[in-house]
Amino acid sequence: MQDSAMEQGHGSLAQHGTALLALMLVLVRAPGVPAYGFRNCLQAPDDPGHFRCIQRFLSNMAGAVGDLPANTTVLEVAHNTIACLLPGAFTHLPALRSLHLPFNQLCDLAPGAFVGLQALQSLNLSHNQLQTLPAGAFTGLPNLTELVLNTNPLRMLPVDAFGPLPNLRRLLLCSCHLCDFGTIAQSLQGLTALQELSLCGNRLRALGPSPGLPPSLAVLRLCNNSLVAVDGGGRALLAGVRDLDLSYNNLSDADSFARVSLAHLSILRLAGNQLDPFQLLAVSNVPNRSLDFSGLPLGAKGVHGVCRCLGPAPLTQLLLQHLELHMLHNGSLAACPPMRALDLSGNRLRALGCVGEFLSAPQRAVLENLTAEHNLLAGLGSCLQAMRLPMLRELNLSYNRVLSVGRGAFAFAPNLRALRLNINTVAFLHRQALGTLPGLTELRLDNNLLTDLYIESFAGLPRLETLNLRNNRVAVLFPGVFKHLGHLRTLDLGGNILRRLTPAAFHGLGSLARLYLDGNHIAHISADIFQPVQTTLEVLDLKGNRLQYITAQLTHEPPFLYLNRLTDLKLQAQQPYGLKLIPHHFFRGLTALQALYLAQNKLLSVPPDAFDDLAQLRYLTLADSSNGMWDLPPGVFKNLSRLRVLDLENAGVHTLSLEVLGNLTQLEELRLAKNELRTFNGSVARALRTLHYLDLRKCPLSCACADAWLWPWLNSSHAQVVYLYNLTCARRGPPTYLHGFSATVCFLDVGLYLFAATAPALLLFMALPVLYLRAYWRLRYHCFLLRSWVNERWQRADEGHYRYDAFVSYNSADEAWVLQDLVPQLEGAGLCLCLHHRDFRLGRSIVDNIVDGIYSSRKTVCVLSRRYLRSEWCSLEIQLASYRLFDELRDVLVLVLLEDVPERELSAYHRMRKVMLRKTYIHWPPEPAAQSLFWAQLCCAVRGSHADGKDEELCCFDDPGTEGPGPSS
Structure with missing residues (x-):
């Protein structure tokens, strides 16, 4: 039993140790694969400096840019509800070159809102609610070259609105509510580098009075306004303009053009005006060839x-x-x-x-x-x-x-x-x-x-x-229809009603590289169909056809067997219910394939050997196959060591193991949104050392310790977890966010603590039998000794005073000999004895009476017999007496052997045997002649040094006719 318990203990330790090691491996940051995420923005996979924060229900700019890195170069924050920009909103993005803020609700630009953007070149504030541009709104943009303010309810422009923009070259103010061209021109006076100004779709009625436009202005667009004339701004107002668009206004008076200089125009657009172009050319200095006659009567x-x-x-x-x-x-x-x-x-x-x-x-x-x-x-x-x-x-x-x-x-x-x-x-x-x-x-x-x-x-x-030939009504390709097109590189037959293809259909296309057959009704393909283009075809599009397989075994050779130069294959969205099954070795022969599209097919299963022949594959999508694909078989991607992008969005995946993704050592993008994943294995993350884009949106993550590998990836710069701070946990009650889940408990091995708490208890339970067998009486003795010491201490203030000369310990079966022989002899010799039936106090526990009797007596006389050895109380009495012997270091024990006990019987009572081996005993002689000597020896042993002041060993001598088993202690 003890050996079994020890084995279980070692097994528990091994299990806990393994679990702790596994947890440590999960939590250790894998070299080269740290992860990070942004609350409301997506980093472009192909450009680490480009961020998009589109349709994120943002009401303030801090929510969009607060966690973006300082090396951000392009930022798009569109289709949100941001109403204002506070001072210094972008100070932590000094490398920003392009900022797009369209389709928000911006109505206020605080002075200094763009401070710190020294490198910004393009700013788009279109489709907002800006009614004015406060002074200092564009402070801190010395290198801005393009400003887009289209579709804002701007009614006027302050004189110094664009003062901080000395390098502005392109200004777009289309579809605003501007009606005074003079104030617009005045606000442009400091823009010495301005080349293009677009004011289409405003409410301009005239071009004057105006202080003039910057000499650098070459393109001026004034289309879709309410202009009735072009004079009023001075003859030199448009002198430097090369491209002038005045289309769709109310211009009808050609004479107004005579009062402005248009000699330098390269093109003048006047479509949509009721203006006689011939009269215009007659009265103005517009070059004849610069006038676009389009849209003129x-x-x-x-x-x-x-x-x-x-x-x-x-x-x-x-x-x-x-x-x-x-x-x-x-x-x-x-x-x-x-x-x-x-x-x-x-x-x-x-x-x-x-x-x-x-x-x-x-x-x-x-x-x-x-x-x-x-x-x-x-x-x-x-x-x-x-x-x-x-x-x-x-x-x-x-x-x-x-x-x-x-x-x-x-x-x-x-x-x-x-x-x-x-x-x-x-x-x-x-x-x-x-x-x-x-x-x-x-x-x-x-x-x-x-x-x-x-x-x-x-x-x-x-x-x-x-x-x-896309989107026609072609139903049949007759044999040899393209046989004369030996140089054809691209053939587009998508969107027709083709049902069947034959090898002769593509005969003669010896140079064909791209073949588009998507959106047809093709239900069967075979290898011989594409054999005429096997050496040249690079792109094959079969999307949206009617390909289906009901068994996993092909009845003929694989359909793409001869296309060893094909790089792109599109098989997504087969109708009406999807491809469902991919037969074994379906893609055999595609040794050069780099992109495979299998999305929207409701795949029920994918065989483990499906992609074995696609060693060059770079892009694979199985997205939107959630109608029962469940989990991918182990080893399905074992040969795709060059895969860069894997799209499994909405594919019904429940788990992803190392056996599935372990060989994708060059994977850069992994899209797992809208799956049934409750955790993402940390060992998988460690295997994907080149991963830099991970999408786990709308997955019911369990927020357990299995997801703890995410935390060590935060605040680094290699792998982006899409909207990490918006990932929620699949729990009842109010939404719990993954980033808010405490991972502290994951760093603690609860099992180890439970083991540490239970192991001592188990060891104690295992030791109790040993303690019971080995030290039961010793423990019990000390317990009662302490109890007696507490209760009787006042009675034993004087340690040298004893009430009795001897405490007599005997078995009730030997009581006749004790009362008839022992007591009369010893008390007749003047000794005071303590006996059970006579001297124990009523109402006290037996053990208390025994302990008190032993400690109140100078000696303890044990009358040994077979019945004595079998008695538990007698064993307790002699044990307590022996403990006193060691406690006081004096010989207080006197053994009287009333009958002979063979060694074989004595060995069963190991406690008594140990005492008799250490202590000399007195044997009761059956001969009457020897009994007088026995009584003398016993009296001498009981009196000891107390009788005559000598050492008790001088008075207590052994019976010459008796063999003692050991010396007196």
Whole structure:
């Protein structure tokens, strides 16, 4: 029993020691993997100096920037409810270069709010409630170059509002309530470096009186105001401006332009005004080629009048936007100078013909770019016999109503490089519509109504590199439809209704690098489908299709077996219920894959060998798979040692062990938001030595000691725990925050303390039997001795006075011999004896009477017999008497052996045997002749030195006929 208890004790110690060691390992800060967090901001994973504090319900700036590091360079605090900025709000961010505070409720900028931001270059205060700019609001911003104050209810600007900004180059004051241009100009007097001023969307009615604008100002935007004239500010007011935007005002008097100097203008925009541009050019010094005629009423002169104003010299660009043009006849633009780019967007053109028909020969020879967006073009007919535009490189006809494209529709542009027909209603594309464009490299036909693609459709495009057919109605890819596109690099077929793919569909695409098939109805893929592009394909997008597997075993070879150059594979959001199962070795062959997207698939399980072949993988997302994936199998990421980003947000994960994430030694970003994690293993954190971004938002963390590894990571600079101070504990009652949970108890091994408390108790219980066997009577003796000493001390003031000569200890079975022989002999010799039945006090405990009797007597006479040895009370009496012997160092014990007791019987009573081995005893002789000597010896032993003043050993001699087992002590 004792051995078993000791083994249990050692086992408990081992367990507690192991637990303590494990806890210490968790709490020790892993080298290179400390963690930190910010209360209301996110640090950009790719830029440690860029912080975003967006939609955090912040009402004061301290809550956003209070815990940001001093090396912050870009700060965005948008979509909050901050109402004011106090002085010195950013003093601890001296390295800040860009500060964005839009979409708040700022109504007050305290003087000195930006003190300490010596390095700030860009400040955005748009979409707030600022009604004024107090003096000193921008103090401390000597290097600010851009200030954005758009969409604030500013009614006026103080004269010295921008005084502390000597290096300001760009000032945006759009959509405010400013109505006095003179006060605005006065506030700008000290901005000698100002280059751009935007005042669009205000309430300006006039430009004067005004003290003038800074000479450095080159761009002035005054669109969407209520200006009725441009004079009033002096002739030199706009003398230095190069780009002037006066569109969408109430300008109608061209004569007002005669009173200002506009000779240096590079471009003047007047769209949306009822102003005669020809009269304007006649009365002002605006250069003809600087005037943008877009959006102006041309009157009877029309486009022909515009062309005449521009002169014969070649143009870089001719803008004829929003002129309500309905048709361009042959030679409509013949009077215009040759131009390299022509923009006809925003008109009401229903047909363009063959383009060259309304251009002159010089124009056709140099035109490179033609744009006709946002018109009403309904169809493109054949232009096989049209005049050629040999230099035309780009043709943009998007945002029209083109329904059909005829044969040779673009024959007029044989050297076209880019053709954009996207966002039309093209339902018919003639098989030879594009056959005359051998140099075409980019073709956009997305967002149309195409249903069929034919081999001849792309037969004449040998140099095509980008083909966009997204969001059409293509249901079938006929064999060899792309076989002539040997140089095609990008093919976008997303958003169609493809159901089945065959190997012949991609035959001939020997250079294809990017293939987009997302948003189709593809239900099956196989390796032979992609075999024609196996040596070149780098990006494959199969998102939002209908891929599904009902078993974990593939019936055919893996579908991506031959794509050994593929770097990006997108399989997220398979319809209608997700991919659910990933078969074994599904990704075999993707030896170069770097990004894998499996999000939104409601995966039920992932086999341990799913990613074994993806040794080069850098990015993996399994996000939004919470419909039962539960935990990832051990070893599922064992070969992904190069993985940088792992996204498991809302993936239904309950635990993450070292067996799952232990091999991700280069992981930098780990997203675990919206999972069922109650703890994040500290051993996992130690294994992820390169981690610098960890997202645990909306996880029901238990706030137990298992999460204690988070605390040593605080206030360091390597791994960011997203919104660490907003992580809550999954407990009942009021919300408890993880950062507020006391980790003190985690540093204490409660089990060790319990062990320390219980081990002595267990040892005591184990020792009690030993103490009972070895020292029971000794302990009991001392207890009663103390008790007797306390109760009877006054009776024994004189230690040398005894009431009795001897206390007689005997068994009741020997009482006849004691009373008939012993007592008469000893009392007849003048000795006073203490006997149980005669001298014990009534009402006292037996033990008290025994102790009192022994200590009140000079000697104790023990009458030994077999019955005496068996008696517990007799054993107590002789034991107490022997203790007195050692206590007083005098021989106070007299042993009388009434009958012979063999050694074998005596050995069972070890206490008595020990006493008899140390003490000489007197044997009762059965012969009457020897009894007289016995009585003499006994009387002498009882009297001792008290009788005659001699040592008791001289009077007490052994019976010559008796062998004593030991010397007298």
